[in-house]
Amino acid sequence: MNGTKGNIVIVGSGPTGLLLAGDLATAGVPVTVLEKRPHATSNLSRAFVLHARTLEQLDARGLADDLEKAGRPLDRLRLFGRLTIDLAALPSRFNHLLVLPQYEVEKVLERRAVEAGADFRYDSELTALTQDADGVTLDVRGPEGRAERLRAAYVVGADGMRSAVRDAIGLPFPGRSVIRSVVLADVRLAEEPPSLLTVNAVGDAFAFLAPFGDGYYRVIGWHRGRNVPDTEPLDLAEIQEITRLALGRDFGMHDARWMSRFHSDERQAPAYRAGRVFLAGDAAHVHTPAGGQGMNTGLQDAANLSWKLAAVVTGHADPALLDTYQAERHPVGRAVLRSSGGIVRLAMAKRPWTLAARAALTTFLNAVGPARRRVAAQVTGVGYRYPAPRGAHRLTGARVPDVALAGGGRLYEALRGGGFVLITPEPYDTAAGRADRLTVAHWAGGRRTTVLVRPDGYAAWAADSATAADVEAAVTRHLGPAQ
Secondary structure: OEEOOOOEEEEOOOHHHHHHHHHHHHOOOOEEEEEOOOOOOOOOOOOOEEOHHHHHHHHOOOOHHHHHHHOEEEOEEEEOOOEEEEHHHOOOOOOOEEEOOHHHHHHHHHHHHHHHOOEEEEOOEEEEEEEOOOOEEEEEEOHHHOEEEEEEOEEEEOOOOOOHHHHHOOOOOOEEEEEEEEEEEEEEOOOOOOOOOEEEEEOOEEEEEEEOOOOEEEEEEEEOOOOOOOOOOOOHHHHHHHHHHHHOOOOOOEEEEEEEEEEEEEEEOOOOEEOOEEEOHHHOEEOOOHHHOHHHHHHHHHHHHHHHHHHHHOOOOOHHHHHHHHHHHHHHHHHHHHHHHHHHHHHOOOOHHHHHHHHHHHHHHHHOHHHHHHHHHHHHOOOOOOOOOOOOOOOOOOEOOOOEEOOOOEHHHHHHHOOEEEEOOOOOOOOOOOOOOEEEEOEOOOOOOEEEEOOOOEEEEEEOOOOHHHHHHHHHHHHOOOO
């Protein structure tokens, strides 16, 4: 049996698993990634969008600038043909969404994890999992069917909708299929679409077009009257017809290099943790593609969980910290199910009263700026905050924006060390055993608020006026005593 004290095993090397692996390895935590595919990345992508909050998290890891160069920004979203959501007003350095295929994101995340020392085991499939008070035992079928047994302190299932980890710990995955017989294809187009993302629904048809950047486009389509099994043969003519009905023309699509049929589910595990085993990404929740929130939500799961696991296995935090993963991320997953489901149901509206409701909502949002901004904040992730203790400062649990710091730096640059950042108007000495886990910074202006920022960019504690003893107590509570 192979194992290392404090070792963490991640099952699945999609975006969620890769971000987790990179974070843990960078923090010095031994991490093994099991992936049943021969290699982690491929050119088959369902996700095409990085939202503002995800880009902020990637910026905190020094990855956002390269991805921004590879992708194409879009500063507005159009929904239902009439509603325009202006992303340029987002309170973020990334006041846009970035159109970029998932596999490009995976390449960057995989490279970071490998360079940090994560151990990748390809062609390796989880067959059984048991846990006890001291750790988790995993049975794995490796290359050529070779059996192996691993031992880990904790396991994270980031292995998708059909999660073997979730099945092994006996957690249900309640929900239902929302849209059946969705068609996908990667095609070339004779005519370039008028916008970067092209999406519309007319009558019984819906279609979406997005560029890969290599001359091919992903087309996603659905027709209400074509409700057939996923195994039903698919040809380009069917995709062309759906696209013409929804978008008015098919842009001369040709040379399909890949076509598939699938169904879109809404499901969420009732718990994201069972003992020493956690679920993240599509293993914990799946949503409709509406709003492009699936991959982004999984990456946010990883950003929330990784620093907590690292703090616990290195002995800097009580294991009770891991309970906050469920408390913070499960409500967000539920909210994403509601928002993405609401968008797709309105897009699919057919009955007179649902069409009237969509028209009324569109008119309201176009007319009421604050409501429209709330929708943008939720879809892009910048509007979420985590629960705070009763009586806590108003900033506690909130996302901290990328504020300017004294000396010309930014908060998210300071977060690249992987630890907490204390923004304070007063001096604070980190020499007493916390320099590797705490960066002290000062406001670029004359602000007097003191904020302790978690590694994932949320406020752990804040005070408008704090004594040295107050600050020390807060730092000790969240980072442990000085060593």
